[in-house]
Amino acid sequence: MRVPLSWLAEYVDLAPGSTTDDVHAALVKVGLEEEDVHTFDVTGPVVVGEVLEFTEEPQKNGKTIRWCQVRVAPDGELAADGGPAVHGIVCGAGNFFVGDKVVVTLPGAVLPGPFPITPRKTYGHVSDGMIASTRELGLGDEHDGILRLSTLGVDAPVGTDAIALLGLDDAAVEINVTPDRGYAFSIRGVAREYAHATGATFRDPALRPELDTPIGDGYSVAIDDASPIRGRQGASVFATRIVRGVDASLPTPPWMMSRLKLAGIRSISLLVDITNYVMLELGQPIHGYDLDALAGGIVVRRAVPTETLETLDGQKRTLDREDLLITDGSGAIGIAGVMGGARTEMGDSTRNVLIEAANFDPVSIARTARRHKLPSEASKRFERGVDPSIAVAAASRVAELMVSLAGGEADAVAGVVGEPTAPQAVSFPDGYVSTLIGVDYTDEEIRGSLQEIGATIEDTDGGLLVTPPTWRPDLTDKSDLAEEVARIVGYDRIPSVLPVAPAGRGLSRSQRIRRTVADTLAAAGSTEILAFPFLGATENNVYGSADSEEVAAIKVANALDATSPYLRTTLIPGLIEAAKRNLSRGLTDLSLFEVGLVFRPEAGRKYGQVDLPSGVTLPTDDQLAELNAGIPPQPRHVGVLILGNAVSKQPGQQVVPSGIADALAAVTQIGLATGATIDVVQGSHKAFHPGRTAELRVGDRAVGFAGELLPQLALDSDLPRVVAVVELDLDAVIASTDAVFTAGVIGTLPAATQDLSLVVSVDAPAAAVGAAVREGAGELLESIRLVDDYRGSGLEDGTKSLTFALRFRAPDRTLTAAEATEAKLAGSALAAERFGAAIRD
Template sequence: MRVPLSWLAEYVELVPGTTPEDVHAALVKVGLEEEDVHTFELEGPIVVGEVLEFVEEPQSNGKTIRWCQVRVAPEGEMAADGGEAVHGIVCGARNFFPGDKVVVTLPGAVLPGPFPIAARKTYGHVSDGMIASARELGLGDDHDGILRLSTLGIDAPVGTDAIALLGLDDAAVEINVTPDRGYAFSIRGVAREYAHATGAKFRDPVEQVMATDATADGFSVVIDDAAPIRGKAGSAVFATRIVRGVDPSRPTPAWMIARLKLAGIRSISLLVDITNYVMLELGQPIHGYDLDALRGGIRVRRATPGEKLTTLDGKERTLHVEDLVVTDDRGPIGLGGVMGGAETEMGDATRNVLIEAANWDPVSIARTARRHKLPSEAAKRYERGVDPEIPPAAVSRVAQLMVDLAGGTADDGGSLIHEAPARDAIELPHGFVSNLIGVEYTEDEVHDALAEIGGVVTPTGDGFAVVPPSWRPDLTGKAELAEEVARLVGYHRIPSVLPVAPPGRGLTRSQRLRRQAADVLAGAGSTEVLSFPFATADENALFGSADGAAVASVRLANPIDATAPFLRRSLIPGLMAAARRNLSRGLTDLDLFELGTVFLPETGRTYGSAELPAGDARPDDEVLAALDAGIPAQPRHLAVLILGEVVSKQPGQAAVPAGIADALDAVRRVALATGAEIEIVQGSHAALHPGRTAELRVAGQVVGHAGELLPAIAEEADLPRVVAVVELDLDAVIALTEPGVEARSIGTLPAATQDLSLIVAADVPAAAVAAAVREGAGELLEHLSLVDDYRGPGVTEGSKSLTFALRFRASDRTLTAAEASEAKLAGAALAAERAGASIRE
């Protein structure tokens, strides 16, 4: 919200010499954050001048200039720049005539830009200044011609300071208004807050307006909300007033243009400017209708399916059944609380005006504004809550300005519907504010602070009963009242003491294990990245399932990138994109990982069909369950991508390229961090190299895959031929792992080591053979590792020789060679039974 200081001073006393910085400092005390200071960025001398005469001089470039003689000071006096009273000025505009009063920027002046003015030779003359347009002065966008003061209804003496005359010496402070303090979107609201901060006297602009009582024969208005949202009517207050015989061609006064400009609103026409001015002044959005364009009375209702409305921005909009519309006998003429319709717009031919000020349901307005992408100034205020008591004063204020500035005549009465419920009292027990804020406040301080914000404070036996003011819909409970006391008494009273964390809180088991997994990978040299959760249909099919078949995906209603309109089913495409980007920047050795959610909808199921609950109360368990049912599964996955060299070439050391072994090392690190027993078995995946793919299991359930990307896929993604990847369903890994880790005792007796070579069919996974040997050897087997996989002479074609290193140990005795051999042969026997293995001689 931008607040011109001259406007603010009308409703609260500003000490002479108050600067924008002083106003910002005061408003910060009451919780309104400062943003910026806005000025017209002008420096004088800029004065009123009179065009005495001019000569039109065609130029060789086809342009015609005017060599003008302009009086810039009364006859016999020196000009503001110390020069003669009459200046010769070159001007390219052609919309002025001798005798016109204009704005002249004399040498030494500075216009916005900054654009310094100096006497300069041009078109064969020395132009001693410049005649300014509205845009050059920062008053508007009009640059078609120079600004003639008669168009603003101004006839000031020659030599008058034009900066003060046009209100260009004003400044505006900009503040950030939080969603719960919508009343601060008005000069009225900010003036009240400034009074709270400084103790200055506040003059309520509403009390200065002569509100006219509604009469029985006022303009016909009917509110017919057959389908209220949350059981709350879309409009509870609707006030109108009629002004007849206005002259829309009259100029908007310069002071109003300047204030609107500083407040961030462009001047459009007198009638529209008046409605915008009152909206900024009181915080009540106003809409004006061309009364003669209306057909019959006004009815407020919900839109019907298929209805259309062309709004003031010229766009035809298809309405939703939740939209509140203002209608006459022909149908919708306005989108209630958001934007008016084009058919009843005030224009150059308007002579009679119907003024409307209403109070609309914030939730309904917020949904309509977002649905139609119409973040209007009116909607911005309504969705934060507007004072329901001021519409009668607002329409009277607009009528007053239209009578004073547009020459109209206001009807004696107006129409008013006021069905807004009275505010309920909030019980505030003694001591509650002090206990909540942590500061000892006296009862008088609590009473005076709540009365100062406009509340009706009534003492009770246990404390106070407080009825919040009508302009503060955010005050709904005793906690909010306590915050107001803290704010007005002063935040400086609150001590800077760190609270003591309550016992028994901390990370959940899942949170702790996820962090441990990330820490272990990072500690091993991997770099964590964060990628966008969007994917193409092909990426979801290729990486979202092991067989590469088409899978169900969540499609975004409004995707950021039209080429990737789905939510991801896998983290690997995001890692590939990150790797490609880093490779293009010369980083050829990469070890990346990401921990994030994937989205796994079920085929044939509809998601997001549950109706969104209202935002004014916490949904009950049934509503939350319905919302949860409309959300697809979103497990947390962990993915790793490694490419390039894991060990760089150096003297005495050959380069070691990345491969599946590095992917499996990452799996083992995650297993160590989570305490999971991840079984690695031969597997297959549509996106991974056959024979270089591992299926990862926990407790017999598949939780992911590891391997090397198919070379064709890597090449298509502009990656090296060998890219090792891992993707684990980390939530499943944690869920399938028993909490806690059983510590193994350290053996103190000698171990017996033996090797076992088994011949099996080439397609038998080594992990299956190892599992059989481990089970068959029994509890004496302490450790088993595969040390050789041989295929060649001496081994039948189609077979392979697997050599395992075995270590045996007993906890109570020293094993004999015979005992170790017996256990080894038992393992070999079970491997023969399960995998068809035979001992290699």
């Protein structure tokens, strides 16, 4: 919201000499954030001049210029720039006449741009200044010719300071208005807030006696909303005034034009400018109709199917049944609270005006504006809540201005349909504000703050009953009122206290392990990402399950992207999207990982909303159980994606492409970081390459997959054919072990190393055979590593020889060869029992 200071000063006493910085500082104290400062960026001397004579001079380029003699000071006096009273000025416009009063920018002046004015030789003359247009002065966008003061209804003596005359010396402060404080979208609301901040006297422009208009039989209006959307009536109040005999061709006065410009509103015509002016002043959107273009009375109703309307922007719009319309006997003439229709638009030929000031349902207006992609100054205010009690005053203010500026005559009474909705009283217990804010406020401070914002107070047993003012629809519960007390008394009363963590608390075991996993993967060369947690149904179905064609997923009611309306059940698509983006930027060798939540609803079960605890006291066990039952399981997964080369080509080193081995290495790193034993067995997944897919298991439980994506899936995502990925349930891995893993322990006693070659069926998984050896060998076995997989002569058909390198170590003594051999044979015995393994001769 942009607030011109001269306008603000009409309704609140600004401190003498206040600058824009001072006003911003005062408004920041009450929570209105500073945004910007706006001025016309015009400096003098800029004066009123009179055209004495001019000579038309055609040029070789086909253009005709005028060599003008312009009086810029009274006879016998020097001009504001110290020069003679008459200046010679070259002008290319042809829309003025001898005797016209114009705006002259003398040498030394600076116009917006910046554009400094200096004497300069042009078209064979020395032009000692410039005759300015509306656009050159920053007052508007028109540039059809120079500004003739008579077209603005202004007459002033030659030499008068035109900057003050046209309001170009004004400035506006811009503030950020949050969605809950729609009343601040008006000079009335900002003036009240400035009064709160400084204690200055506030004069409510909506309570001027001149606006107290009797209610009578005005223009015929009916509200017909028999089927309100979501149980909310579309319109609560509809006030009208009629002004007859206006002259719509009269100009908008400079003071109004400059204020509208500073407030960010383009001047259109006098009648339209008046409606915009009152909207900015009081916060009540206004619409004016050409009374003679209306066909019968007005009916406020919902649209019917296939109904259309041409709006003021010239677009023909197909309406929705939820749209609230303003209609007459011929059909729709406006979208309520958003934009009027072209057929009843006020124009230069308008002589009689019907003024509308209504109050519409915020939800209905917001949905309509978004549905039609038609944001407007009116909808911006209605969707945040407009004071329902000022409709008549606002209509009367428009009538007052039309009578004084457009020469009309207003009907004596205002027409009103409907009743303003009364604010709901809020119970405000004693001591609540101090408990919530943490500051001891006195009863006088609490009462004074609530009364200052316009609330009415009644004493009750144990507290107050507070009725918010009509312009504050955001005050609906006691916490809102407590925040108002803190705001009005001053945020500086709230101490800045750093909370002290209770002794003995910190990161939980699972949090520490998760951080260790992330640190380990990062130390190994991976880069952590945070992917978008929403996916399409196809992505969830392809990657979210090993074999299921359709995966149960939670659909978001108000999705940010219609193509990705589901919560993710897997991390892989997010990693693929990040890899695709980085690859397009020339990063061909990538290792990415993410640790994040996935959402795994149980098939066929519906998850609904539950009532949240009050927040004043700790939730009970039953409330926590109810909350947990209302949300789907959200395990934390870890995902890794690797593509490109693991080792780049360099002197003495061949290229080593990445693949499944790198994925399995990442699994090993995760296992080391968690202290868990993650078994790797042959697996299958519909999104993974057959034969290059490993199922990851902790004990008997499958916790994830590792391997290479199907080449076609990788190519469809604009990735190389070989993309290694890992995804496993990190919560399940952490829960599988109670051990506190300590990294970096180095054995100090000698190790005993032996090899073990076992002949097994070719169908026996090497990892499973190795796991059996590890289990049988017992605690003395420090490590086991597969070093050879032989299939050839010397072996029976259908068998293979697996050679494992074993390292044994005892923590308290030096092992003998016999002890190591005994442990090795115990391991081979268990492998023989499970897989029929035989020691190879």
